[in-house]
Amino acid sequence: MRGRTFGVVVIGMVLAGVLFTRLGANQYYYFAAYVILQYVVLATAWNILGGYTGYVNFGTAAFFALGAYTSVVLIKGFAAPLPVLLAAGAAVAGLLGLGIGYLTLRLRGVFFSIATLALAVVLQTMVINWDYVGGARGISVVRPGRLPFFGSYVEFLFAVMLLLAIFAIAVAWWIETSRIGRGLAAIRDNEEAAECMGVPTLRLKLIATTVSGSLMGVAGAPFPYYVTFVEPSSAFNLDYAVNSLAMPMIGGTTTWVGPVIGAILLGTTQQVATVTISSALNLLIVGIILVAFVILAPDGILGLVQRLKGGARA
Amino acid sequence: MGNRLVVRDVQAGYGAVRVLHGVSIEVNDAETVVLLGTNGNGKSTLIKCVLGIVRPDAGEIFLEVDGQRIDLVGKPPEEIVNLGVTLVPEGRRLFPKLTVEENLLLGAYRPGARRHIDRNLAFCFETFPILRSRRKQRAGSMSGGEQQMLAIGRALMAAPAILLVDEPSVGLAPVLVSRVIGKIKELKDRYQLTVLMAEQNFNQATKIADRGYIIVHGRIEFEGHSTRELSENELVKKYYLGV
Numbered sequence: 001m002r003g004r005t006f007g008v009v010v011i012g013m014v015l016a017g018v019l020f021t022r023l024g025a026n027q028y029y030y031f032a033a034y035v036i037l038q039y040v041v042l043a044t045a046w047n048i049l050g051g052y053t054g055y056v057n058f059g060t061a062a063f064f065a066l067g068a069y070t071s072v073v074l075i076k077g078f079a080a081p082l083p084v085l086l087a088a089g090a091a092v093a094g095l096l097g098l099g100i101g102y103l104t105l106r107l108r109g110v111f112f113s114i115a116t117l118a119l120a121v122v123l124q125t126m127v128i129n130w131d132y133v134g135g136a137r138g139i140s141v142v143r144p145g146r147l148p149f150f151g152s153y154v155e156f157l158f159a160v161m162l163l164l165a166i167f168a169i170a171v172a173w174w175i176e177t178s179r180i181g182r183g184l185a186a187i188r189d190n191e192e193a194a195e196c197m198g199v200p201t202l203r204l205k206l207i208a209t210t211v212s213g214s215l216m217g218v219a220g221a222p223f224p225y226y227v228t229f230v231e232p233s234s235a236f237n238l239d240y241a242v243n244s245l246a247m248p249m250i251g252g253t254t255t256w257v258g259p260v261i262g263a264i265l266l267g268t269t270q271q272v273a274t275v276t277i278s279s280a281l282n283l284l285i286v287g288i289i290l291v292a293f294v295i296l297a298p299d300g301i302l303g304l305v306q307r308l309k310g311g312a313r314a
Numbered sequence: 315m316g317n318r319l320v321v322r323d324v325q326a327g328y329g330a331v332r333v334l335h336g337v338s339i340e341v342n343d344a345e346t347v348v349l350l351g352t353n354g355n356g357k358s359t360l361i362k363c364v365l366g367i368v369r370p371d372a373g374e375i376f377l378e379v380d381g382q383r384i385d386l387v388g389k390p391p392e393e394i395v396n397l398g399v400t401l402v403p404e405g406r407r408l409f410p411k412l413t414v415e416e417n418l419l420l421g422a423y424r425p426g427a428r429r430h431i432d433r434n435l436a437f438c439f440e441t442f443p444i445l446r447s448r449r450k451q452r453a454g455s456m457s458g459g460e461q462q463m464l465a466i467g468r469a470l471m472a473a474p475a476i477l478l479v480d481e482p483s484v485g486l487a488p489v490l491v492s493r494v495i496g497k498i499k500e501l502k503d504r505y506q507l508t509v510l511m512a513e514q515n516f517n518q519a520t521k522i523a524d525r526g527y528i529i530v531h532g533r534i535e536f537e538g539h540s541t542r543e544l545s546e547n548e549l550v551k552k553y554y555l556g557v
Contacts, residue, residue: 179423182416182419182420182423183420183423185409185412185416186409186412186420186423189409189410189411189412190407190408190409190410192403192407193403193407193408193409194409194420195367195391195392196365196367196391196395196401196403196407197395197400197420197421197423197424197468197472198391198392198394198395198396198400198423198424198472199392199420199423200390200392
């Protein structure tokens with residue numbers, strides 16, 4: 001039954017996407033939709049480690065920016081095409097995830113979170129002092145020329161991000177329904193017991209950090225083409241860490257649906273607020289919604305729905 | 315030939331603190347051996363050494379499966395579990411937010427047990443009928459006795475060759491302790507399960523043990539070849555019976 005929901009969501013997303021590009025709407029909508037889909041990827045990626053495994057990662061921005069700056073290097077040095085950028089962003093950020101996992105996963109709970117926060121700070125400092133990628137000044141990136149089928153390059157980027165979002169959801173769905181997912185749930189609930197039951201805890205956690213980091217990196221890979229001017233303070237923005245954590249919490253962390261709902265809901269709210277009120281309000285909105293959910297519906301929207309249905313589980 | 319667990323001259327500890335000073339025990343096929351000792355004498359540490367959660371500083375631990383020797387020291391817990399050694403941990407250590415059924419399925423995580431998952435699940439429900447009626451309930455919402463049954467059931471899902479039970483009586487009312495101990499005895503009688511049980515409740519443990527060891531400050535102080543030898547021992551009288 002879950003498989004059917006998954007299929008419906010994927011087909012729905014593709015149809016909506018195709019329809020959207022055929023509408024030839026105001027360019028702003030593509031910009032906005034790109035950001036929302038980017039958050040679907042980031043929230044889904046965060047949830048693989050934070051939701052399924054129970055390890056809270058505050059370093060989303062580090063993985064995202066690593067993907068973005070890997071692209072910057074490849075564009076500047078090799079004029080690499082977009083598919084290469086995506087693959088490289090995923091690979092580099094995945095390696096970082098594996099390395100960080102290996103170094104820090106012996107730390108439990110809050111100590112792991114602090115380490116990931118430090119990671120973002122360290123990486124940002126390194127990028128600021130690296131002139132080749134523009135350092136603190138930032139760097140301009142020129143988009144490739146016009147493409148067939150798409151009205152504009154942003155429209156094309158929107159389609160790319162749509163595919164990435166579907167890919168990320170598919171990965172999360174696969175993990176959740178596989179033995180890996182059961183093992184991760186065991187770690188989340190009681191890591192010591194999981195170890196006693198013969199769940200290979202370290203290996204599973206490394207898989208989770210690698211996949212999660214890799215998906216965050218792939219979300220950052222098209223970023224230089226999207227903004228055309230990359231600077232450390234935007235690529236390492238705190239928004240990424242806060243949003244990718246808040247969205248799954250609001251949607252619900254135990255299934256792949258939660259981050260998608262959270263990202264679409266919160267992402268859309270932020271985009272609307274940016275246009276109608278002010279972009280400075282975004283983090284405040286996230287904060288208020290998050291506080292409300294933690295108090296009123298700690299298991300997110302999905303948990304709330306389940307509770308209202310009468311709660312099959314006691 | 316069956317299975318045999320041998321622990322020889324094991325020394326282990328945490329950091330600078332030495333807990334076990336050369337412990338040797340043996341558990342033979344279809345035997346129930348009890349490791350008696352009050353708190354802080356090293357029972358749980360020894361069990362953790364067998365399962366690979368604590369790495370011994372010295373000594374050997376090995377399994378003999380049909381005459382073949384398999385060393386356990388240095389192997390990670392998942393490999394040791396996959397060899398058929400399964401633990402019912404102290405304090406139960408369930409997955410409280412998962413359902414009873416999910417808990418049981420996680421017991422069969424080891425590759426060797428996955429093939430027989432249906433058979434073992436049926437076996438668990440037959441042994442502990444209460445688990446069948448509670449299968450969709452969250453494990454954390456059950457009573458202490460039911461949770462202990464689930465912990466044992468979860469370990470049985472791994473189809474263990476050797477079952478380690480760490481203090482099944484902890485935190486249970488006396489009537490539940492006898493019920494849990496009774497279940498372990500039933501398993502032992504019906505299925506010739508090989509069991510190593512760490513326990514401090516002397517009276518309950520000797521009800522089901524074939525023989526046992528008394529561990530004091532990280533050393534085996536007495537080896538009783540029968541429960542009678544155990545109950546007539548001076549140490550037991552001193553520590554447990556208050557004579």
